[in-house]
Amino acid sequence: MNTTVYYFIIYEHLTGWRQILNSLNGKFRCGELTAILGPSGAGKSSLLNILAGFVTSGVKGVVKVNDQPRNMKLFNKLSSYIMQEDMIQPRLTVKEALTYAACLKLSSHIEYSVKLAVVQEVVDLLGLDKCVDTLSEHLSGGQRKRLSVALELVNNPPVIFLDEPTTGLDNFAIKQCIHLLKNISQLDRTVVCTIHQPPSSLFQFFDQTVMKVERRERVSTILGLSIDCFVYMVADGYCVYNGSPTELVPFFAVAGYSCPPNNTPADYMIELVHSQPSVVQSFQKSIQNGKINMREILDNDKTLEAYQNEGIYNDPTEVVIQKSDIDFAVPFRLQFTILLKRMLLQGRRNNTGMYIQFFHHLLSALIVGGIFYGTGNDASQTIATFKYCVCINVFFMYTHVMLPVLLFPLEVKMMKREYFNRWYSLKAYYSALTVTTLPPLIILGLMFSAIVYFMTGQPRESYRFVGFCLMALAMAVTSQGLGYFIGSMFTITNGSVMGPAILAPLLALGVYGMGYRTAIEPFYKFAMTLTFVRNGIVGLCNTLFYKREPLECPSDELYCHYARPDVLMIDMAMPIMDYPYQLGMMVVFMVIFRIAAYVSLKCKLNNDLTSSITFYMNKIIKHRY
Secondary structure, three states: OOOOOOOOOOOOOEEOOEEOOOOOOOOOOOOEEEEEEOOOOOOHHHHHHHHHOOOOOOOOOOOEEOOEEOOHHHHHHHEEEEOOOOOOOOOOEHHHHHHHHHHHHOOOOOOHHHHHHHHHHHHHHHOOHHHOOOEHHHOOHHHHHHHHHHHHHOOOOOEEEEEOOOOOOOHHHHHHHHHHHHHHHHOOOEEEEEEOOOOHHHHHHHHOOOOOOHHHOOOOOOOOOOOEEEEEEEEOOEEEEEEOHHHHHHHHHHHOOOOOOOOOHHHHHHHHHHHOOHHHHHHHHHOHHHOOOHHHHHHOOOOHHHHHHHOOOOOOOOOOOOOOOOOOOOOHHHHHHHHHHHHHHHHHHOHHHHHHHHHHHHHHHHHHHHHOOOOOOEHHHHHHHHHHHHHHHHHHHHHHHHHHHHHHHHHHHHHHHHHHOOOOOHHHHHHHHHHHHHHHHHHHHHHHHHHHHHHOOOOOOHHHHHHHHHHHHHHHHHHHHHHHHHHHHOOHHHHHHHHHHHHHHHHHHHHOOOOOOOOOOHHHHHHHOOOHHHHHHHHHHHHHHOOOOOOEOOOOOOOOOOOOHHHHHHHOOOOOOOHHHHHHHHHHHHHHHHHHHHHHHHHHHOHHHHHHHHHHHHHHHHHHO
16 A cells, blocks of 8 residues: 555553653655664653553544544554564464465455465565465564564555564574564655664664765665665654664764764764763753654755754655454454354464363362262262262362363464454454354363362262262353452462462352351351352252152261252251252353453553553542552
């Protein structure tokens, strides 16, 4: 898409009470690679997040596209944001990852063969042909970075943002990365990236993109590329330089500074702003905080003072973007199908995870079955059977809560990039995730339930066994929903603390009052209805004890008080004939946790809402304390 993209930015980004950026201005054009440079804490990532639309809360000012106020829904469809972390699907090959991306990002009306041709074209462009059949988790750092870029190129976005694409790469890989970005910008794209502090070799590589000739006309570089590469330097939230890297030394000279020959201009700029804070204000005033571009001054043979007197530069060129379609490229049904296939494929390849879960369920079943072996029809062990029901619930609760708590935050990170770049809707992703996780949960849950049921000698009655398995699976699915809710809210570290901290009081409420008969305070009776753990325990006990024939009392026992299991249920303050209600309540909790996880995930992906909540919470806390 041949467009010229302009941004006129005047804003303040507030985090708590801190102002990060200060009325920055700038302009980024089609066919150009612009690197946002600056020291740590200068505001580079904040600026890029605002340009990409990743952050809009706490921002004041105007961002224009083609001299028109930015329409975020339309702009999100026209742009791609490649974040600093290379969060890509680990158990897909390069070709598979690109093919799934093409199926999600290209219209459903396009033939599959055409999509494969697009994938091959992107592979050739980015030099991924040698690793096309390699799993993403086995790629090198440079290959992972190129794959991250390739995934966003399949739909040919006119605007591409990259957050520190050279971080963690060696000098050779950095040169390859910058050369790739210049090649991409040559294809009539606007490419904007942040770079923390370019090494000498990298800045020289930038210098090679613009040759100094009379009148500074755009010419082919010594690399054979007819493109431009420019830098936008930020310090303390101000723009201190905007233009070609080759004109940075003359800019110093105009300001009365001389760049030492053994320093790169970028290093010298960072050294100046650190050692002489007044330089920041001096430089930002000389270019009016980014309104003046040094390239335009030299291209039009004007002086810096002449541009300072003209005020804001307004380019008369206007390119109209057709607002034909700002929805997703494919409908919900296809999104769900594609995501389901991708998740199932990765699940099948996760052999280590499947083996761990299988042996975890198998060994736990054998241990639980061994502890309570043969107690199911023993009248002297009725209390042990009750403990057995509690143990089953604790197993399913902790297993299926902690697994999403530990794994889901990583999945959210990968999904966040795809969701922000409008690959698919959250409804499609969440539906596919729910369907994908159910088969292994059901299979392993049934295996565990069958082993412990028959090892403990429970009644060989089909309706009891089916009811037992249904309640156990309901406990597992409900716990998994709670795990996704916690995993969507917290990081792995915080979730590992919050998970057990939430489960402990739920378990305490679940068993509270058992043994008190009916002497339970009304408040605690109400509180016990808020925990699904109690529903699981009461449901399992009803399955095993309701309308049960008197149990056999061993000959060596003089008296078995709980030979009739109904007596135990009365003593434990558990309602009898209540299985349908308990199962229904488990389904209610199951739905509540799934909806809560979806809403939490939606809020986490909505940076505006998250930032607003954090901002106002900070204001409330500071105001109160």
